[in-house]
Amino acid sequence: MRALLLSGLVLLGAAAGPGGLGAQSLKSYSTTRQFHGEVRLTATIEFAGGTLHVGAGPSASLYAMQLAYDGERFQPVSQWDAGKHAVTLGLTSRKQGEMGVGGSTQNQVAKIQFSPQADLDLSMAIGAAKSVVDLGGLRLSSLVVETGASQTEVRFSKRNAMRCTTAAFRAGVAELSVLGLGNSQCDRVTFEGGMGSVLLDYAGAWSGDAELEATVAVGGLTLRIPRSIGVTITTEQFLATFQPAGFTRQGNRYVSTNNATAARHLVVTLSTSLGGVTIEWVE
DSSP: OHHHHHHTSOOOOSOOOTTSGGGSOOEEEEEEEEOOSOSEEEEEEEEEEEEEEEEEOOTTEEEEEEEEEOTTTEEEEEEEETTTTEEEEEEEESSTTOOOOGGGGTTOEEEEEEOSSSEEEEEEEEEEEEEEEEOTTSEEEEEEEEESSOEEEEEOOSOOSSOEEEEEEEESSOEEEEEOGGGTOEEEEEEEESSSEEEEEOOSOOOSOEEEEEEESSSEEEEEEETTEEEEEEESSOOTTOOOTTEEEETTEEEETTTTTOSEEEEEEEEESSOEEEEEEEO
16 A cells, blocks of 8 residues: 555645646546445545545445546546455546646545445545545444545544444655544554654544554654543653653553543553654543
């Protein structure tokens, strides 16, 4: 997936020249597949640039996509593998490795929806995009989100209809917000960040304990956690600038003062070099 972002997706760069999208008309493209009782769907989204909306759709449609795009520089992706019950959807550059399109993608729009009836394994590779991904109402089994130079918001606006094994997030020079992780029912979340700003919000209806493994390079990571959740944070080394309120330090571990009495727990393994980590307690 990472190689795809580096070599195939369009990253933010210089603004478009005189021949940019503003002087062109957008093409339209749509595809859909009816739901035929599929138990599981493996879905991959590749989106080079523009505005992306992902969410739950009608139960009768296994998946659907509508695009408005610059046909001279981009092409739709729609590949269905009936044997594996797998689909790849999105928008990619016609020139592999093309850089510096910047503002020429801003008018492109994609809307992708999935049926709430099939168990969904979802992977997303997002380039120069502004994305809103609302996974509420879906049966999410696993999730991978990798972003380039983008602004991405992932929401769990409703409680996941099934248990999720793992949610993995990797962000480059990006702004990433993940809201409502308490609703995700994901046993384990991993995050790997470069130079961006990231918020992991654990609000929602917790149904069990959870784990977070976070690696922060240069960017900033904010963990927003309900006060009712007991938290243990283990770091690879003592961080002089990391003194979270509501915790006591035990060697390289920070334990929340309510950990012994809390009904639900979050166990965090934290690795950081120059990145900053902030803990926000919410009611």
